Amino acid sequence: MATIAVPRPALSPKSSSQRGSTPVNAVSPLQTLGLASSPHLAASVSLSNPVSLYAAGQPLLDDTDDSGSYEYTLSSSPSPAPDLRQASLLCSPDRYVRVDSEDASLYEIDAASVAEALDYASQQQLPPPSQVFPWLHGLHPENQTQRTYFDGHQCQTGNTPSCLRTITLVKADGNLSLARLKGAIAPCEFMRPGATPEFIDADPLSGLSVRNFHIQPAKVAATSDIIIYGLDPDETRRVAWKIAVAQRRWREKLHAEVKNLPTYNTFVCTSSFSAFETNHRNLVSIDASGKSTGQVLDLIQQERQEMRNMTEASEICHNVWLGPSPEPGGVEDQHFDVLIECSDTGRLDPSALQFIAEHPHSSQSLPSSVCFPSSGSIMPPTWSQREADAIIETCKWIYHIAHNLVPESSDAQQNAMPREESAAAGSRKVLIHCPDGYTESTLLAIAYFSYSTGSSIPDAWLELHTTKRRNFFAYPSDVSLLSAIGPRLLCESPVSSGKSLEDITSYIKAEPQWFSDLDGSLPSRILDYLYLGNLVHANNPDLLKRLNIRQILSIGESASWTDEDRANWGSENMCFVEGIQDNGIDPLTKEFGRCLEFIDQGIQKGTATLVHCRVGVSRSATICIAEVMRSLNLSFPRAYCFVRARRLNVIIQPHLLFAYELLRWEEFLRQEGGSKEPYKREMEWGEIAREIALMNRPYSR
Structure with missing residues (x-):
């Protein structure tokens, strides 16, 4: 299944007039959001595009006066919020x-x-x-x-x-x-x-x-x-x-x-x-x-669905696929001939794949299953030469299976079909998988991609994410291990056949700076033009450029760049939102306009924007959720699950105030979005908070 925007259910509540009653708090949306004090602006700006309301450079929702209390205003003089019951x-x-x-x-x-x-x-x-x-x-x-x-x-x-x-x-x-x-x-x-x-x-x-x-x-x-x-x-x-x-x-x-x-x-x-x-x-x-x-x-089920949408199995190399573990006996299970499960209990056993490669026509009603260690489980400097050999042998036999290459010296050749008939039978499909489709399988996926395509480890890392559109998560230990075996992967790659060692060595240049600074994880791709990350990602401008990220939006934390980096990047491509701490007190809605307008600027330029704070779980996640709500027309809880799934191994944690502000942002987008039907929340505050608590329970200490 492709990653798609989940449609919002049709809203068809009865109006108050149809019920024969009038709401006690009959306050217009403009009054509630502080726009009634500026009728000229409200009338002159199209409400079909909420971001245009920010064009005047004024806060739309909650603002803060010197006393720290929230206000609703579009003017320089704050006016008290209506007592809304x-x-x-x-x-x-x-x-x-x-x-x-x-x-x-x-x-x-x-x-x-x-x-x-x-x-x-x-x-x-x-x-x-x-x-x-x-x-x-x-x-x-x-x-x-x-x-x-x-x-x-x-x-x-x-x-x-x-x-x-x-x-x-x-x-x-x-x-x-x-x-x-x-x-x-x-x-x-x-x-x-x-x-x-x-x-x-x-x-x-x-x-x-x-x-x-x-x-x-x-x-x-x-x-x-x-x-x-x-x-x-x-x-x-x-x-x-x-x-x-x-x-x-x-x-x-x-x-x-x-x-x-x-x-x-x-x-x-x-x-x-x-x-x-x-x-x-x-x-x-x-x-x-x-x-x-x-x-x-149901937020737990919705997150799982978003995860499967994001990690749907896709072909990364000829006949080799990467994705989540299929249901046993299901349609996806029958689509593949060989299943390689990456897990913490997996072990290096290339001989199992060798047997499958050498016996391509052994009759089996079910796909062959093989295990492999999970990403992050082979830790340098404890890993041995034997383990390095086993990883490369694993890549070799996967290549043989995917390309239907039966070794000439194999004893199985005596009972195999003639070569022409074997080729006509077609190659076999291999699925590299793990439960979530991206965590445990990353080490093997990058290693095989490098081996199969003849790409260096840094190039394989980027190509798997950009060209092959795979979101994945790696650990620092994976960076070290893959860097160490990278030259051997290229030397033994079928693509390198006929090339001299000197040619290969000249191709394997010194690691690029962005790869040397990599902690394993890439910033999380939320939308094609929107990435969510942390301060480490923000401090790696070379990596960002390789990902076509040419804008950086800093929420409360600024990147430590050199003057040269800043000059090369361009001040117009940097936006810093100051004075916002992750303290449950500082409001963020007042910054939505400036942030989303900056993201729009990147879209118009054909580039992506990195939104970051310190860890990339609260302040920056809130901005990304607000943008997903706006661009995909999703309710807050659906957008929350959308972003949460795509943050991969990092659990987003917008605090209570940010979550409440986002629920009100949903209210604003729906009321001012041009719909003829009255706005109706898909979930109430208590429901959302309860389900977020349930989602977080497995990760709480």
Whole structure:
């Protein structure tokens, strides 16, 4: 499968007029984004291209005044952001049947009303970051480290914001592996265990973090109307009463601290789950039998799909392919004759490939399988001459198999077909593979590409990425090992046949400077014109030029170039965004315009742009996600998975504030993109944060 832009589902929510109701927060998008103060600019600039709004050199979204608070303005004099409160169809629950007990009240709701309320909530504008941060980061009264950090940055560490109102769906039995609705969570994710019903105070008691994605579902639940559904009506109602009591207690606690805090309500769904499966299939993530419906975006599955799209098997040399491990017995599996799996448990055994090469017509119903060590597993200076010989022998026998060259001295020749018939039978296809399609297989892929094409290791490294369009990841040890055996690969390459050692030696020039400075990894190709990298990549201008990267966008970190490099590069091809730290405080949306305009400049020149910060996981990743959202018309969660997959072995980590800004960027792009339909979020904040936390869990310590 080719790498394609995943289309956004059609948006067809009913307008407020069709519902017969008017949103409480009927604030125009221009007001929310600070454009209403400049009607001339808003009217004179085409909204079909959001970047054109930045042409005036003014911030579009969040700006910061001297006090550190966010503002929305297009003028030099800041104006306060509107007090935006999210509206909800559940805000006034009078239309629903109310059931009272001594401790709390419940409201009964059916499946149709649940669907309507969720649809309406998805169209509510998100409050400005200044109204919800740093509260969303988690500010426990006893966590002096966290509170002192934000106090030191002059952030207003206020109480629970009164502008939030969303909907939390809760499955009563907590089993989310079946009968799961979109965004549903288990009671244990926001309720304390025990006989006394209480909400969890999710804020961490200690430590400092601006990436507390895991606490967001509980934060959201405490500021939302809660709907409980389930398969067992009695259990569902029993759990609903506990949540209603806990919600009342939480409200009483907060009302003593927060003025004008909304009253949130608890609802119990009286419809069976089959009502959702029959009439509201778009809300069913996992059906009653435990099967995924594909109707609801799942970030883990989406990342896997993006990974497979990116690493789809492709031919790098004659009859030799590189890609992800195929499903056993699947169509891809049957497409190849020989499978070479690269893994940590693989070993060097060229004799296995030699046997396959010498017995081309041995009858087998399944492709032959061979193993090879993974990239980074053969460590210099411990690797031996025997290992170097084995790598070169492996390349030799792969070449024989791919070109159907049966050795003349082979005993198998006695029982083989005549040479003419053997050639007519066709050569065999070889797949070099690993689970993700790029990590473990890089060492063998580059070695074989060099051997097969007669390219030096540095040239093979670049050609595999540029000409063959393969994204791959290598380790520093791979650089050392391949550099050491590179001359032998060329000397023994079939392309070098007939050439003298002097000719080959003259071709193998001294390693280029860019290769000497290489740490193994190339900057990550996000789009043809957009690369994401770190400070090491930025400090290798020769490498960037070889990749047709002629522009560099530095976010908060500048490259340490010589004056000569800067002069050769040209100041117009360098853009430095100052004053943006990865601290969970500095906003980045105000820089989107300048950054995307600079990227556009590169597109017009026919060149690519490297976006980098220090590590290439947060600030620069945020800019790349914003560009992918704009250029491919993707929602934030889809663009997040798109970039995350293409960053290869580095896990992108935009912090909470950046993620929230990107969700609002999605809102802006959709509202101002010329669509006649009202904007509707594909996923809500709590859902996105929860799934990002799940995606990161395997990598957390």
